[in-house]
């Protein structure tokens with residue numbers, strides 16, 4: 145009898161889960177709430193640490209799972225013992241469910257003191273990816289930026305917005321974009337304001353070195369406490385250089401907020417199912433973080449990708465492979 149497997153979310157982790165299940169002879173169905181598969185990868189321009197165009201990775205993933213059934217424009221509302229409930233009011237039965245519903249981006253407007261959506265030239269790293277994809281990075285009125293500041297840890301490691309975790313991939317994203325903008329505007333000065341630089345990943349530390357030595361990016365240890373707008377629509381920032389213990393004021397043309405990953409919005413509803421547990425961060429908790437990272441407390445519910453924690457693409461995709469293997473093992477044993 146054909147086994148039914150549902151994958152919730154058609155991002156990189158869900159797509160790889162589908163590809164690996166197909167390799168194992170299982171034809172899954174992906175249910176994706178947006179109108180296209182690809183998840184956040186659709187929004188990225190070039191990927192750290194190799195500067196590979198994101199669309200190349202996306203095309204590879206799409207190619208490997210093209211025989212899977214995909215339903216777009218439909219969200220999974222809840223997970224039950226024998227299947228899922230969908231946003232159109234219907235239910236779908238399944239022998240196994242893989243939750244690959246990913247993460248949300250922190251809403252930078254919640255840090256009101258930084259002026260996102262209030263001042264013209266305050267952006268997020270996601271806005272910059274969109275501008276890079278559109279082929280034009282510029283100030284709101286089209287001027288070329290001469291001085292650019294990036295601020296790390298926006299919406300991560302921050303008790304005030306109830307996000308205590310480190311989002312893991314945003315230091316390297318900020319360093320990557322600093323290098324891209326410096327290459328685009330060689331005359332500009334680029335500053336990164338950080339609490340700690342966390343560059344754990346293959347090639348990440350090397351990128352950080354290149355950013356300093358070859359690109360002359362300035363790294364300032366300190367947090368920007370406040371932003372305000374000048375009469376000519378530039379952004380004045382107040383910070384403290386904690387290495388020399390001095391307050392600092394600076395006017396920049398663009399302030400770019402390096403936004404972190406928050407738990408996916410569906411997690412709370414999914415956790416209404418007994419055995420699907422949440423961590424204090426709101427990400428779902430694997431059955432065991434060492435040996436059963438892609439398993440839940442329910443035998444036929446599995447996890448892949450950033451639904452359990454912030455991860456880079458390679459890690460998220462690898463979990464798709466692991467989750468598919470766990471699903472196949474479970475189905476064979478039934």
Ligand SMILES: Cc1cc2nc3c(=O)[nH]c(=O)nc-3n(C[C@H](O)[C@H](O)[C@H](O)COP(=O)(O)OP(=O)(O)OC[C@H]3O[C@@H](n4cnc5c(N)ncnc54)[C@H](O)[C@@H]3O)c2cc1C
Pocket residue numbers: 152153154155156157158175176177178181182183184185188190191192193218219220221244245246247248249269270313317403404405408410448449450451455456457458460
């Ligand atoms: C600014 C930024 C830049 C980054 N750049 C890089 C990079 O250069 N290199 C790198 O290695 N990593 C990068 N990353 C990390 C990378 O984006 C993630 O590792 C990857 O997107 C995780 O894939 P995922 O499938 O787990 O989640 P997602 O990409 O979030 O995909 C989840 C999918 O599930 C869908 N979904 C959610 N809820 C439901 C539901 N209830 N029902 C149905 N569908 C649902 C969503 O619509 C989405 O399509 C970056 C992250 C950020 C924040």
Ligand code: SF4
Pocket residue numbers: 296297298300301309310311312313314315316340341342402404
């Ligand atoms: S990866 Fe860097 S920017 Fe992101 S939360 Fe951790 S320390 Fe902050």
